[in-house]
Amino acid sequence: MNEIVKTTGLTKRYKEVLSVSGLNMSVNEGRIYGFLGPNGAGKTTTLKMLLGLVRPTAGEIEIMGLPMNGKNRVEILRGVGSLIESPSFYGHLTGEENLRILQTLLDVPKHNIDKVLQIVGLDDRRGKKVSAYSLGMKQRLGLAEALLSFPRLLILDEPTNGLDPSGIQEMRELIKSLPKKYGMTVIVSSHLLSEIDRTAEDVGIITNGKMVYQGSLESLHGIDSSKSLEEIFLELTGKERGL
Amino acid sequence: MISLLKCEHEKTRRRHVPATALILTAAMLVWIYPKHQNADLLRLGWMEYLYELPLVNSVFMPLLSITVSSRLCDIEHRGAMLKQLAVTVRRGRIYDAKLIYGLAVVLFCVGLSWVMTVAIGYHAGFDGDVPIKLYLLYLLFTAVPTAAVYIFQHTLSLCFKNQAVTFISGITGMFLGVFSMFLPQLPWLRKSLIWGGYGALDFVGLFGWTKENRYKFARFDLMEIDWKFFAALIFVCAAMYAAEREMFKRKEL
Numbered sequence: 427m428n429e430i431v432k433t434t435g436l437t438k439r440y441k442e443v444l445s446v447s448g449l450n451m452s453v454n455e456g457r458i459y460g461f462l463g464p465n466g467a468g469k470t471t472t473l474k475m476l477l478g479l480v481r482p483t484a485g486e487i488e489i490m491g492l493p494m495n496g497k498n499r500v501e502i503l504r505g506v507g508s509l510i511e512s513p514s515f516y517g518h519l520t521g522e523e524n525l526r527i528l529q530t531l532l533d534v535p536k537h538n539i540d541k542v543l544q545i546v547g548l549d550d551r552r553g554k555k556v557s558a559y560s561l562g563m564k565q566r567l568g569l570a571e572a573l574l575s576f577p578r579l580l581i582l583d584e585p586t587n588g589l590d591p592s593g594i595q596e597m598r599e600l601i602k603s604l605p606k607k608y609g610m611t612v613i614v615s616s617h618l619l620s621e622i623d624r625t626a627e628d629v630g631i632i633t634n635g636k637m638v639y640q641g642s643l644e645s646l647h648g649i650d651s652s653k654s655l656e657e658i659f660l661e662l663t664g665k666e667r668g669l
Numbered sequence: 670m671i672s673l674l675k676c677e678h679e680k681t682r683r684r685h686v687p688a689t690a691l692i693l694t695a696a697m698l699v700w701i702y703p704k705h706q707n708a709d710l711l712r713l714g715w716m717e718y719l720y721e722l723p724l725v726n727s728v729f730m731p732l733l734s735i736t737v738s739s740r741l742c743d744i745e746h747r748g749a750m751l752k753q754l755a756v757t758v759r760r761g762r763i764y765d766a767k768l769i770y771g772l773a774v775v776l777f778c779v780g781l782s783w784v785m786t787v788a789i790g791y792h793a794g795f796d797g798d799v800p801i802k803l804y805l806l807y808l809l810f811t812a813v814p815t816a817a818v819y820i821f822q823h824t825l826s827l828c829f830k831n832q833a834v835t836f837i838s839g840i841t842g843m844f845l846g847v848f849s850m851f852l853p854q855l856p857w858l859r860k861s862l863i864w865g866g867y868g869a870l871d872f873v874g875l876f877g878w879t880k881e882n883r884y885k886f887a888r889f890d891l892m893e894i895d896w897k898f899f900a901a902l903i904f905v906c907a908a909m910y911a912a913e914r915e916m917f918k919r920k921e922l
Contacts, residue, residue, distance in 0.1 A: 474922075514749045531758055
C-alpha cells in the first residue's frame with residue numbers, strides 16, 4: 427500500500443517546550459487514519475506542520491511521495507484539503523460566497539460548490555451569511571471548503587467539535603464514505619477514543635509529542651484482548667506521561 | 670494575481686471598504702474648503718493650498734491608511750481565514766494581493782482628493798490657473814509618503830489579530846508626524862519618521878505673514894526640494910515591503 431504521508435523525525439520546539447518530538451508518521455493511501463491523543467499532545471501542531479502552517483524544528487515530511495519544502499509546498503497542498511482547529515470563513519459573506527472565493531483561488535470547476543454544499547447538507551443555507559450560521563453549520567462549511575477540490579488527502583482536526591449528537595453521527599458517516607466514494611485518504615484527529623474507534627481504520631496515538639502507537643485499529647484492539655480499548659489507550663498514554 | 674485581486678474585491682462585499690475610504694476623503698475635502706474668502710486669500714489661494722495641505726494630509730492620509738488596511742485584514746483574522754488561504758496560495762502572493770488592493774484604494778483617494786482640490790480652487794475663485802507642475806509635484810509628494818505609511822500599516826494589520834495594535838501604532842505615528850511639522854528647527858525629526866514625509870517634502874514656505882497684517886504682505890515662495898529624502902523614502906518603501914513580506918511569509922499560523 428502506498429504511503430501518502432510519511433514523516434521522519436518530525437520535531438517542533440517552542441522555546442523550552444518540546445511540542446512534537448521525533449514523530450514518524452505513516453499514513454496509507456485510501457484509508458482513514460485516526461490521530462488520537464489527549465489535549466495538548468501535539469496533534470494540531472503535527473497537522474499544522476504537514477500543511478506548512480508551522481515550521482518544523484527538525485525532521486522531514488513527504489506527502490504523495492514528494493518531500494515537502496518551502497518551494498513546492500503549495501503545489502503539493504493542491505491535492506490536500508484541510509480543516510484545522512476551527513473552521514475558516516468570512517462571516518460577512520454567505521456560505522456560497524465563501525466557497526466561491528476558494529473555488530477561484532483553487533481554480534476548480536464552479537459546480538464543485540454545488541456538489542460540496544450538497545455533500546455537507548448546507549445546500550438550503552447557501553445564501554445565508556455565515557455569521558448567522560450555528561457552530562455546527564460553520565463546521566460543515568469548513569468541511570465543504572476542505573472538500574472543494576476533491577483532494578486526494580483530507581486532513582481534519584477535531585471535525586466533530588461543536589456538533590450535536592446527530593451532527594456527530596452525520597459527520598462520522600460522511601468521513602467514512604469519503605475513501606470509497608471519492609478515493610480520498612482521511613487523517614482525522616480527535617481526543618475522543620470512541621470517535622476514532624468508530625471512524626478510523628488505522629490509528630496513531632500521540633502523547634507528549636511522541637508517537638506511542640501506530641498501526642491498524644484491529645491490532646490495537648488485539649494488544650490485550652482482556653482489556654478494553656480505553657484501558658489500552660490509557661496504558662499507552664499513561665506510560666509516556668509517567669502515570 | 671488577477672484572480673487574487675478579484676477575490677480581494679469579493680471579500681470586501683458588505684464591508685464597504687472603498688465607501689469608507691471615500692467618506693474619509695470627502696471629510697478631508699470639506700475640511701480644506703476655504704471657509705473665509707477674502708481678496709488676499711484668493712490671490713494666494715493656489716500656493717496657500719500647497720503650503721497647508723501637507724499638514725492636512727499628515728492627519729488624513731494616515732487615518733485613511735489605518736482604516737483601509739485594518740478593515741481589509743480584519744476579515745482574515747475574524748474567521749481564521751489566513752490558515753485556509755496559506756494552504757491554497759503562496760503566502761507572498763496573499764501579502765501582495767492585499768497590499769495592491771488596499772494601496773489602490775488609498776492611492777485612488779489621494780488622486781481623487783488632488784482632483785477635487787484643484788476643482789475646489791477653481792470653484793472658490795483662486796486667482797489665475799492652477800500651477801500644474803507644482804501641483805503634480807505635490808501629488809507625487811503626497812502619494813509616496815502615503816504609500817510608505819500604508820505598507821507599514823498593512824503589515825501590522827496582517828500580522829496582528831488585534832487591530833488595536835495597528836490603530837494605536839498608526840495614530841501614534843500620525844501624531845508624531847503632525848508634531849514634527851510644528852518643529853521646523855528639528856528637520857531630522859520629520860525625516861526620521863515615515864509619517865513625517867508630508868512635512869519633509871513640503872516645498873512651499875510662507876514669508877511675510879504677521880499677526881497684525883496677516884496675509885496682506887504675505888507671499889508663498891518655493892523652497893528647495895529635498896530629493897535625497899524623497900529617494901530615501903522610496904528606498905524605505907521598497908525595504909519595508911521586502912522585509913515585512915518576508916516576515917509575513919515566516920509567520921506561523
